[in-house]
Amino acid sequence: xxxxxxxxxxxxxxxxxxxxxxxxxxxxxxxxxxxxxxxxxxxxxxxxxxxxxxxxxxxxxxxxxxxxxxxxxxxxxxxxxxxxxxxxxxxxxxxxxxxxxxxxxxxxxxxxxxxxxxxxxxxxxxxxxxxxxxxxxxxxxxxxxxxxxxxxxxxxxxxxxxxxxxxxxxxxxxxxxxxxxxxxxxxxxxxxxxxxxxxxxxxxxxxxxxxxxxxxxxxxxxxxxxxxxxxxxxxxxxxxxxxxxxxxxxxxxxxxxxxxxxxxxxxxxxxxxxxxxxxxxxxxxxxxxxxxxxxxxxxxxxxxxxxxxxxxxxxxxxxxxxxxxxxxxxxxxxxxxxxxxxxxxxxxxxxxxxxxxxxxxxxxxxxxxxxxxxxxxxxxxxxxxxxxxxxxxxxxxxxxxxxxxxxxxxxxxxxxxxxxxxxxxxxxxxxxxxxxxxxxxxxxxxxxxxxxxxxxxxxxxxxxxxxxxxxxxxxxxxxxxxxxxxxxxxxxxxxxxxxxxxxxxxxxxxxxxxxxxxxxxxxxxxxxxxxxxxxxxxxxxxxxxxxxxxx
Amino acid sequence: xxxxxxxxxxxxxxxxxxxxxxxxxxxxxxxxxxxxxxxxxxxxxxxxxxxxxxxxxxxxxxxxxxxxxxxxxxxxxxxxxxxxxxxxxxxxxxxxxxxxxxxxxxxxxxxxxxxxxxxxxxxxxxxxxxxxxxxxxxxxxxxxxxxxxxxxxxxxxxxxxxxxxxxxxxxxxxxxxxxxxxxxxxxxxxxxxxxxxxxxxxxxxxxxxxxxxxxxxxxxxxxxxxxxxxxxxxxxxxxxxxxxxxxxxxxxxxxxxxxxxxxxxxxxxxxxxxxxxxxxxxxxxxxxxxxxxxxxxxxxxxxxxxxxxxxxxxxxxxxxxxxxxxxxxxxxxxxxxxxxxxxxxxxxxxxxxx
Numbered sequence: 061x062x063x064x065x066x067x068x069x070x071x072x073x074x075x076x077x078x079x080x081x082x083x084x085x086x087x088x089x090x091x092x093x094x095x096x097x098x099x100x101x102x103x104x105x106x107x108x109x110x111x112x113x114x115x116x117x118x119x120x121x122x123x124x125x126x127x128x129x130x131x132x133x134x135x136x137x138x139x140x141x142x143x144x145x146x147x148x149x150x151x152x153x154x155x156x157x158x159x160x161x162x163x164x165x166x167x168x169x170x171x172x173x174x175x176x177x178x179x180x181x182x183x184x185x186x187x188x189x190x191x192x193x194x195x196x197x198x199x200x201x202x203x204x205x206x207x208x209x210x211x212x213x214x215x216x217x218x219x220x221x222x223x224x225x226x227x228x229x230x231x232x233x234x235x236x237x238x239x240x241x242x243x244x245x246x247x248x249x250x251x252x253x254x255x256x257x258x259x260x261x262x263x264x265x266x267x268x269x270x271x272x273x274x275x276x277x278x279x280x281x282x283x284x285x286x287x288x289x290x291x292x293x294x295x296x297x298x299x300x301x302x303x304x305x306x307x308x309x310x311x312x313x314x315x316x317x318x319x320x321x322x323x324x325x326x327x328x329x330x331x332x333x334x335x336x337x338x339x340x341x342x343x344x345x346x347x348x349x350x351x352x353x354x355x356x357x358x359x360x361x362x363x364x365x366x367x368x369x370x371x372x373x374x375x376x377x378x379x380x381x382x383x384x385x386x387x388x389x390x391x392x393x394x395x396x397x398x399x400x401x402x403x404x405x406x407x408x409x410x411x412x413x414x415x416x417x418x419x420x421x422x423x424x425x426x427x428x429x430x431x432x433x434x435x436x437x438x439x440x441x442x443x444x445x446x447x448x449x450x451x452x453x454x455x456x457x458x459x460x461x462x463x464x465x466x467x468x469x470x471x472x473x474x475x476x477x478x479x480x481x482x483x484x485x486x487x488x489x490x491x492x493x494x495x496x497x498x499x500x501x502x503x504x505x506x507x508x509x510x511x512x513x514x515x516x517x518x519x520x521x522x523x524x525x526x527x528x529x530x531x532x533x534x535x536x537x538x539x540x541x542x543x544x545x546x547x548x549x550x551x552x553x554x555x556x557x558x559x560x561x562x563x564x565x566x567x568x569x570x571x572x573x574x575x576x577x578x579x580x581x582x583x584x585x586x587x588x589x590x591x592x593x594x595x596x597x598x599x600x601x602x603x604x605x606x607x608x609x610x611x
Numbered sequence: 612x613x614x615x616x617x618x619x620x621x622x623x624x625x626x627x628x629x630x631x632x633x634x635x636x637x638x639x640x641x642x643x644x645x646x647x648x649x650x651x652x653x654x655x656x657x658x659x660x661x662x663x664x665x666x667x668x669x670x671x672x673x674x675x676x677x678x679x680x681x682x683x684x685x686x687x688x689x690x691x692x693x694x695x696x697x698x699x700x701x702x703x704x705x706x707x708x709x710x711x712x713x714x715x716x717x718x719x720x721x722x723x724x725x726x727x728x729x730x731x732x733x734x735x736x737x738x739x740x741x742x743x744x745x746x747x748x749x750x751x752x753x754x755x756x757x758x759x760x761x762x763x764x765x766x767x768x769x770x771x772x773x774x775x776x777x778x779x780x781x782x783x784x785x786x787x788x789x790x791x792x793x794x795x796x797x798x799x800x801x802x803x804x805x806x807x808x809x810x811x812x813x814x815x816x817x818x819x820x821x822x823x824x825x826x827x828x829x830x831x832x833x834x835x836x837x838x839x840x841x842x843x844x845x846x847x848x849x850x851x852x853x854x855x856x857x858x859x860x861x862x863x864x865x866x867x868x869x870x871x872x873x874x875x876x877x878x879x880x881x882x883x884x885x886x887x888x889x890x891x892x893x894x895x896x897x898x899x900x901x902x903x904x905x906x907x908x909x910x911x912x913x914x915x916x917x918x919x920x921x922x923x924x925x926x927x928x929x930x931x932x933x934x935x936x937x938x939x940x941x942x943x944x945x946x947x948x949x950x951x952x953x954x955x956x957x958x959x960x961x962x963x964x965x
Contacts, residue, residue, distance in 0.1 A: 070697060071699060072696075072698045072699065073650070073652065073700075074650065074652030075650065075651065076652065076698055077654065079651070079654070082657065115631065511625060511895075512625040512626045513625070550631065559630065560628070561626040561628055561630075562629070562637075562638075562641040563626045563628075565628070566626075566627030566640035566641060567627065567663065567828075568663075569655060569658065569659045569662040569864075570655075575643045578630065588651040588652060590657045592658035593657075593658070593861060593862030594658050594861065594862055594864055597865070597866065600626060
């Protein structure tokens, strides 16, 4: 070879030296389950949709979201967001406001008229609505669980009909959750979208016998989600003229536009979320004094902290460690309680009077299970229907979910039941068995390298001004605007899943990380990787693990 | 701080890249077409901070000069691990001569280019702390005082690692090396010896002096870019971890360098014409122990018994740096009252670039 002036040696490249032979451990890219996803009762891929929202691609984010949950605008408002409680970011500054972003996406979808049909088509290609099965499924109840099941079953290729006892669909979302938490135009829009997707909803239809209904309609399977609508009563010795009613009826009548007369001083008996709803509703109906009487303490009350805080802000008073001994006109006799060593309230004998024109009982709800009478194989325990891991009752082909089965009673849990049941019903209808894919190990804060995340505290959604909110049923919590939602989405740490920050590509002293096309992440060049582990150590989100060298 | 912080983009300006940023705001290292001035197959140890720091600095210089760049390299790890005959890892014009003369060789290249009228081709001199702080200091000082048009980069790993970890003028107090064993009442390197080459460079009042660590890519790149905008003698001092010599985990290479800055033991700053012009603030302040604990070269401070006295002296060094360079001061600073500048600026106008 002709060499240039003054060059006497051939030039060789170090590429001939495969330093990969030095390695005794190798980096591998992994996906871990982010804690938000792990905590979501509806099984949403929260991090997955935040990823698109971070780019400002809200439609794609929403489409990812509705693959799991067809009610994002509702969810972003009423869910008690266990996702944010689990969020790793809470240990750095503040949890990501996932609920705020979800609500923003839901509202954006309503505003822009995004359709579910498109969601299916774009999410998994042309055949997204799975091949038609020719099977028919009956869903009883148009609450969150029933709507969710119907939506998912439709996606899976079945023909679905919902039979609902209410005049309007929505179940507890309409007749239990007050308007100041969930405006009805939002609910209507999301229900309508499910109808447009092909779900037939038959309202004002009481299913009195599920087997008859299945036979008459030619249904191959049924999903029952009738909820728990009957307010639990407690015996309270009362004079003739004492006004006692239950929270479920109060909320339902208020929704129907005919609220009961409560008077100016209202006592609410109970410590759950329904008690908070009842007390706040009473304030809006004109009660000057709304008092919640609860037998235990603040720490032990089942109502969510956020609901309690908002109730207190609206002037609701709390009577802790108290039970109602006796009710008479305009007055209650309360007995003070104290907690024993087991945290159970015990009477003390100390009595106290409380002025009250009405007592609202918010002591829990029971399910009306009469439609199941005579169904063989079914088992009812503690007032709820027992179901297996596949959500099927003891009767083949009859599945159940939501408030009528043993679980926490929230909208989100209901939606989750609907999705889960739909998958099992699909498998059952097709003669197979649904096996969920194994979950990745959870990405806890320990796998993150938090140095790399910029400090950015949470954006708080503005609340409706207090005076205004005690007198109207207008929505209390206002939404995030686009800028805030984007900021909030970008606070996501992407725990356990690569978000293409290029850190591994940058910090490798051996150029042994290959950057692939956008969206395809990276690959390790094992010919040269020496196994130093820097990429794994400096990965912000814990998406690289060191594994023993095979062989 | 030289690097412009980017707000609210998930990983802000701390990570190498960010899919949410426009390409013009991403780092050179995030670029799939970066020049990889030093490429794979080199024989640096696992987790070598110097191999990484050299690629950070040279890729940035290559981008700043459109690839028209020549490097003169001193003897040391960087030279040995990159060019065992017949292999070379360099994907740029690169020249090695002797241990102590890299600055003079770089000066010569710059003079030749000037004579040929090739002002577009730029020159980088580089070496480890041994070749820079000790052996090459005379040549380097000459390069500074003549204000030759060279950017000299020192990759400081605080000892002669290539020959088996002997003490250099840059080895910190109490550190164990082969020549400063952890024995006697004052184990490890002696307190009160050694020197700060960045401050010596500043005393030459050259156009630009800066320090950086291999833990902050954005900062390294911004400083190289700034240096390449200037003409005349420029000096960049990058702290690079040596997992072998410091006896730390290879995977902790970046973490250790980050702690050097966050403890205040290694102040990161910029100076122009002899006066400090900017400092990188400490983001999450840490005590020195967290830094020392990760490194076997300081193990004798913790076992067989804990040397509170020595730890206190090292902490005092960090505290002094923090006060001197205002590393924790949330406000900015004015050049006039900057304590590190006192006594540094001489009479007369600052020297301009050549």
